[in-house]
Amino acid sequence: MAETLLGAYKVRKEFPGVLANDDISISLRPGRILALLGENGAGKSTLVNILFGMYRPDDGHVIIKDEVVDLRGPDEAISRGIGMVHQHFQLVPPMRVVENIVLGAEPTRHGLVDLAEARRRVVELSERYGLEIDPDALVEDLPVGMQQRVEILKALYRDADVLILDEPTGVLTPQEADHLLGVLRELTETGLGIVFITHKLREVLAIADDIVVLRNGQVVGETRPSDTDESGLAEMMVGRNVMLQVEKSVSRPGEPVLEVEELEVKDDRGQIALDGLSFEVRAGEILGVAGVEGNGQRELVEAITGLRVPSVGVMKIEGEELTGESPRQITKKGVAHIPEDREKHGVVAIYSLAENTILNRYHRKPFSIRGILRRDVIRLHAQDVVDEFDVRTPSISVPASSLSGGNKQKLIVGREFSDDIKLLIAAQPTRGIDIGAIEFIHRRILEQRDKGAAVLLVSAELDEILGLSDRIAVLYDGKIMDVVDAQDANREKIGLLMAGITD
Amino acid sequence: MSRSVFRIVAIPFMAVVFGVLIGALLIVSQGGSPAEAYKALLVGGLGDSDAVLRTLQKATPLIFGGLAVAFAFKAGMFNIGGQGQLLVGAVFAAGVGFGIDGLPVLIHLPAALIVGAVAGALWGGIAGTLKATTGAHEVIVTIMLNFVAGNLTDWLAANPWKDNSGSNIVARTPLIENSATIPTFGAVPVGFLLAVSVSVACWLVLERTSYGFEVRSVGHNRHAAQYSGMKVGWIMSSTMAVSGMLAGLGGAVESLGVDGRFEAGVNVGLGFEGITIALLARANPLGVVPAALLVGLMEAGAARMQYKSDVAPELIDVIQALILFFVAAPIIIRWLLRMRHDNSEQVQLGAGWGKS
Ligand SMILES: Nc1ncnc2c1ncn2[C@@H]1O[C@H](COP(=O)(O)OP(=O)(O)OP(=O)(O)O)[C@@H](O)[C@H]1O
Ligand SMILES: [Mg+2]
Numbered sequence: 127m128a129e130t131l132l133g134a135y136k137v138r139k140e141f142p143g144v145l146a147n148d149d150i151s152i153s154l155r156p157g158r159i160l161a162l163l164g165e166n167g168a169g170k171s172t173l174v175n176i177l178f179g180m181y182r183p184d185d186g187h188v189i190i191k192d193e194v195v196d197l198r199g200p201d202e203a204i205s206r207g208i209g210m211v212h213q214h215f216q217l218v219p220p221m222r223v224v225e226n227i228v229l230g231a232e233p234t235r236h237g238l239v240d241l242a243e244a245r246r247r248v249v250e251l252s253e254r255y256g257l258e259i260d261p262d263a264l265v266e267d268l269p270v271g272m273q274q275r276v277e278i279l280k281a282l283y284r285d286a287d288v289l290i291l292d293e294p295t296g297v298l299t300p301q302e303a304d305h306l307l308g309v310l311r312e313l314t315e316t317g318l319g320i321v322f323i324t325h326k327l328r329e330v331l332a333i334a335d336d337i338v339v340l341r342n343g344q345v346v347g348e349t350r351p352s353d354t355d356e357s358g359l360a361e362m363m364v365g366r367n368v369m370l371q372v373e374k375s376v377s378r379p380g381e382p383v384l385e386v387e388e389l390e391v392k393d394d395r396g397q398i399a400l401d402g403l404s405f406e407v408r409a410g411e412i413l414g415v416a417g418v419e420g421n422g423q424r425e426l427v428e429a430i431t432g433l434r435v436p437s438v439g440v441m442k443i444e445g446e447e448l449t450g451e452s453p454r455q456i457t458k459k460g461v462a463h464i465p466e467d468r469e470k471h472g473v474v475a476i477y478s479l480a481e482n483t484i485l486n487r488y489h490r491k492p493f494s495i496r497g498i499l500r501r502d503v504i505r506l507h508a509q510d511v512v513d514e515f516d517v518r519t520p521s522i523s524v525p526a527s528s529l530s531g532g533n534k535q536k537l538i539v540g541r542e543f544s545d546d547i548k549l550l551i552a553a554q555p556t557r558g559i560d561i562g563a564i565e566f567i568h569r570r571i572l573e574q575r576d577k578g579a580a581v582l583l584v585s586a587e588l589d590e591i592l593g594l595s596d597r598i599a600v601l602y603d604g605k606i607m608d609v610v611d612a613q614d615a616n617r618e619k620i621g622l623l624m625a626g627i628t629d
Numbered sequence: 630m631s632r633s634v635f636r637i638v639a640i641p642f643m644a645v646v647f648g649v650l651i652g653a654l655l656i657v658s659q660g661g662s663p664a665e666a667y668k669a670l671l672v673g674g675l676g677d678s679d680a681v682l683r684t685l686q687k688a689t690p691l692i693f694g695g696l697a698v699a700f701a702f703k704a705g706m707f708n709i710g711g712q713g714q715l716l717v718g719a720v721f722a723a724g725v726g727f728g729i730d731g732l733p734v735l736i737h738l739p740a741a742l743i744v745g746a747v748a749g750a751l752w753g754g755i756a757g758t759l760k761a762t763t764g765a766h767e768v769i770v771t772i773m774l775n776f777v778a779g780n781l782t783d784w785l786a787a788n789p790w791k792d793n794s795g796s797n798i799v800a801r802t803p804l805i806e807n808s809a810t811i812p813t814f815g816a817v818p819v820g821f822l823l824a825v826s827v828s829v830a831c832w833l834v835l836e837r838t839s840y841g842f843e844v845r846s847v848g849h850n851r852h853a854a855q856y857s858g859m860k861v862g863w864i865m866s867s868t869m870a871v872s873g874m875l876a877g878l879g880g881a882v883e884s885l886g887v888d889g890r891f892e893a894g895v896n897v898g899l900g901f902e903g904i905t906i907a908l909l910a911r912a913n914p915l916g917v918v919p920a921a922l923l924v925g926l927m928e929a930g931a932a933r934m935q936y937k938s939d940v941a942p943e944l945i946d947v948i949q950a951l952i953l954f955f956v957a958a959p960i961i962i963r964w965l966l967r968m969r970h971d972n973s974e975q976v977q978l979g980a981g982w983g984k985s
Contacts, residue, residue: 477846
């Protein structure tokens, strides 16, 4: 059996102005899970992209099964037994699960695709690894957790003996994440090796065999779960002591800023997603919305920010009815929105960072005057956002697509926070962000609260909800199960409510 | 900076080089001499002031057609209806040109141009508005509108607006008045100068105004545009109207500056060449001018090439098709040049396809 299933030897990769990987060597052994840890922009995605043949290293080598290889592309990596689950799934939404899994490696009979055989193999695979899935469902109808399962099956179907997962739990609910960790553990029993990127230290400690920490493109430490703990890892990553839980003062709520009455909202398929919701958020308080994803959170945020028109009900901001108004009208009232899906709503990938920082304010002074963009003002503004929110980039003229995932998120948060905010709608505000930056963003959210903003925080992270909120509303099946004061809340209580159980 | 400019220009430039080289092979295979043929082509397009005038005249409507397609591309839409928009622009500009007399040039000529532009804008705007309100795909709608425009303008030229002087039996309008004719300074037609100014204006609008920012945002990421409070539907309809206006202006300039009237069947194909030009220019309004000049040069020199070296003028079409092929499939050029793939320089061209 090979010593090194997959490895990097003195790998170096430079992007214009950034040394993303600097002399990195790692080695993954059969049956083991290697966790890659590091700040946003440390070079984790770059490294695994090199291992998967997406980028060619400027220097150094990729090693597969003890053999130095020069990968010409992902195809070659796949044929050598490497599978990768990207953060952005590479699936064909209108096609069935089986079809997606076998696509490109279809079993054939008499020159035709043998779907029955494909289906049989897929069912067998999914049973063997405890990855239950409906092979006939359309991918577009599946929740993210299931889509990810399809991606994993896709790799296993191609006989992968290494799986690379780039922040697989970022998009999952805590329950789904736990299940995934269990599956991964089981997979290693057959000798499969796994490279796993995450920002969640708890997961690293729970599942990794080996931990490699990157900073500024270099390996700054290697350790094992038994030799460290969360704060040890945090310090290795960031190079300083990190507060895993920010301190907050008691809130002093004022007048209601957001009032929602009997709100009914339909989802994309015309089903009722929010069923007569009523609540309010006051100035100077944070209302956390907890709930398993898909219980109406997205529709709630979209209805409040004007992206979706409610079918029934009233939405008021500072007493003014704004139900069904356009996003622009609503923004004008001092509403800032950190969107849940940063790639879809948050940034325009090919725009420069500067252009991205004015996406929702380009039409106002001082960014444009009488319809003409003022590029010097825009650049100064962008530089401020980048400096203040520590967006790691060589310059504000590079396209947003060149930022690492977490740095994109910081850019969006920075953009939304650069105004006077009356109401902040924060949906998964720290998704994909490293712990140092989470601490920073949490502080900033609290700062907004203390300045008198009303904050609606929607998050799949229970710790985030419990740590920041003053009151917690639990959404289940489009209804609010209960609203709990933060002092009276704990993981168990909220967890039960999230499952739809009241006592 | 210079490196990125090089990267942007490299693909179209190499596409032209490969097109011309393969064209040379074709000439050889026909027993001709490429050197002689290409020399005749160049002399025919640049040899004297008449040749230059011909090239500039040919290039003028191509600039407008190319701008029309490029502008719509920026909002992620594929305006394949440049032909129809150009025809309505041409016929209504001619209508104003011959139908009114006794006006001073400074009023008559701009009026005719504006009417042509407005006709084109309405024609393009229909497709944009249908897309924004009903989701009808602009490619289908603009293709259908091409037929409507073709028949409408044929009918106008054959019936109410027909030239009834002498024994004319052709479907064409009377000659336009002198006061509506676009003048020429030496070898430089004023229409060409207008076209160049309009392309600079297009670039400025797209890159320097908040409206242009909206257009580009919708083109690159419609969801982010909506999230940012942009009125996506309005931007799509208005972009198609601007696109149609540009094509309509092209038609007007043809009627008022080149043909001197509208004649059924004369402008056929011009609108479609706009697609070639826009692709060659990689949807950059400033790139449209050199791209149109290149194609204009080939068309202006084609007759001389045939006369001097007996190469069929259709070779020009073949070369154009080859260039288009290489531009549209840059992967081939990258492979030929062993260029490494780099996502950051990709221009979104076919964004209108496949997305609902
Ligand atoms: N295609 C690219 N072009 C230019 N720079 C890039 C590109 N991809 C990554 N970079 C830069 O390389 C550095 C490392 O990025 P990488 O995506 O590997 O970080 P990461 O560790 O995965 O961060 P995150 O945790 O935020 O996902 C960053 O500074 C990023 O801006
Ligand atoms: Mg990453």
